[in-house]
Amino acid sequence: MTLANNAKNQNSRILSVGAYRPETVVPNSEIAPLIDSTDEWIQQRTGIQSRHRAKDDQSLVDMSVEAAQIAIKRANIAVDQIDSIIFATISYPYQAPSAATELAARLGANKAAAFDISAACAGFTYGVGMAADFIRGGSAKYVLVVGGEKLSDFTDPTDRATAFIFADGVGAVIIGPSESVGIGPTIWGSDVTNRDAITLEPSFLEFKNGKSVEDVGWPNIAQEGQRVFRWAVYEMAPVGRLAIEAAGITAADLAAFIPHQANERIIDSLVKSMGIPDSVEVARDIRTTGNTSSASIPLAMDQLLIDHPDLHGKNALLIGFGAGLVYAAQVVELPPKPN
Ligand SMILES: CC(C)(COP(=O)(O)OP(=O)(O)OC[C@H]1O[C@@H](n2cnc3c(N)ncnc32)[C@H](O)[C@@H]1OP(=O)(O)O)[C@@H](O)C(=O)NCCC(=O)NCCS
Numbered sequence: 001m002t003l004a005n006n007a008k009n010q011n012s013r014i015l016s017v018g019a020y021r022p023e024t025v026v027p028n029s030e031i032a033p034l035i036d037s038t039d040e041w042i043q044q045r046t047g048i049q050s051r052h053r054a055k056d057d058q059s060l061v062d063m064s065v066e067a068a069q070i071a072i073k074r075a076n077i078a079v080d081q082i083d084s085i086i087f088a089t090i091s092y093p094y095q096a097p098s099a100a101t102e103l104a105a106r107l108g109a110n111k112a113a114a115f116d117i118s119a120a121c122a123g124f125t126y127g128v129g130m131a132a133d134f135i136r137g138g139s140a141k142y143v144l145v146v147g148g149e150k151l152s153d154f155t156d157p158t159d160r161a162t163a164f165i166f167a168d169g170v171g172a173v174i175i176g177p178s179e180s181v182g183i184g185p186t187i188w189g190s191d192v193t194n195r196d197a198i199t200l201e202p203s204f205l206e207f208k209n210g211k212s213v214e215d216v217g218w219p220n221i222a223q224e225g226q227r228v229f230r231w232a233v234y235e236m237a238p239v240g241r242l243a244i245e246a247a248g249i250t251a252a253d254l255a256a257f258i259p260h261q262a263n264e265r266i267i268d269s270l271v272k273s274m275g276i277p278d279s280v281e282v283a284r285d286i287r288t289t290g291n292t293s294s295a296s297i298p299l300a301m302d303q304l305l306i307d308h309p310d311l312h313g314k315n316a317l318l319i320g321f322g323a324g325l326v327y328a329a330q331v332v333e334l335p336p337k338p339n
Pocket of ligand 1: 035036037038041045046121160161164223224225226227228229262263291321322323
């Protein structure tokens with residue numbers, strides 16, 4: 001007997017965005033002395049002036065409740081209408097239950113399918129692509145996609161290659177049905193030959209096997225900065241171009257470009273090599289937010305819409321890339337102005 005298929009070929013769009021930035025602002029001047037650096041060097045090489053840091057007793061889920069509640073309110077839906085929660089993170093300190101289920105419990109979304117994805121700085125754009133496919137395939141009507149990190153728990157404040165880059169924050173969107181296409185095709189993939197370029201090691205098993213933090217160190221992010229920089233600059237421009245082409249538009253039809261906020265020089269280079277015209281607003285949230293991995297794109301989206309309210313409902317190219325190395329890009333219609 002043939003089984004039934006629930007595919008609806010339903011279009012979707014981002015209905016709303018919400019952001020949470022921890023209160024504590026950490027300027028470069030606080031970080032520089034620990035890594036023999038200067039505010040000037042950090043600003044010149046990355047564009048970062050300051051970043052936000054969560055309190056010690058503030059968990060990733062605490063922060064994500066704040067961002068998600070804003071997104072839900074702005075989308076004008078009830079919590080029990082959320083069918084699925086996709087939580088992109090690499091800094092949740094539990095393997096199970098997931099951050100998504102903890103968030104669901106705190107929101108009162110007791111029946112939503114809920115799970116975490118580990119795709120580092122591409123996690124949010126992976127999640128957006130998956131949410132659009134869930135809705136198209138009939139597996140969900142409303143999806144909460146969260147990108148959230150408390151990277152301060154997994155960053156060595158004395159590591160010259162990472163201490164000034166990584167930061168804390170959470171961004172969330174509600175994705176739901178739409179009459180027209182509000183999320184273009186996702187161009188995603190990986191370059192696993194470079195999977196040792198960014199790591200979060202050692203494994204917790206080291207501690208089970210009798211080693212101490214003194215022996216093997218705490219699991220912290222490590223990266224080969226130049227290698228990642230070169231890869232992002234050369235490999236991500238074609239991915240962005242493919243996403244624009246797949247959406248059936250040209251760069252001139254974009255109103256905004258919201259790339260992962262890894263380094264402002266990477267952003268500048270992508271703008272140039274992709275031929276993004278001056279008319280396109282480019283997100284530069286990195287200056288006051290640092291690199292928040294999976295949270296960086298929704299945080300930058302929220303800030304861009306605050307700074308430029310005319311961008312609500314206009315087309316933006318999103319491109320996420322990071323540890324794996326993995327990437328995903330899509331053109332989306334930015335959420336409408338909340339009521
Ligand atoms: C990390 C990063 C900012 C370093 O910048 P860079 O220009 O590549 O720096 P380099 O490692 O080539 O070092 C250049 C010089 O600065 C020095 N330097 C390195 N880190 C420094 C620091 N934190 N402060 C001051 N000086 C530093 C080096 O010693 C070197 O000095 P030298 O020329 O006298 O030998 C840059 O590589 C980067 O942003 N990479 C991408 C990282 C990223 O996006 N990761 C996340 C991906 S999701």
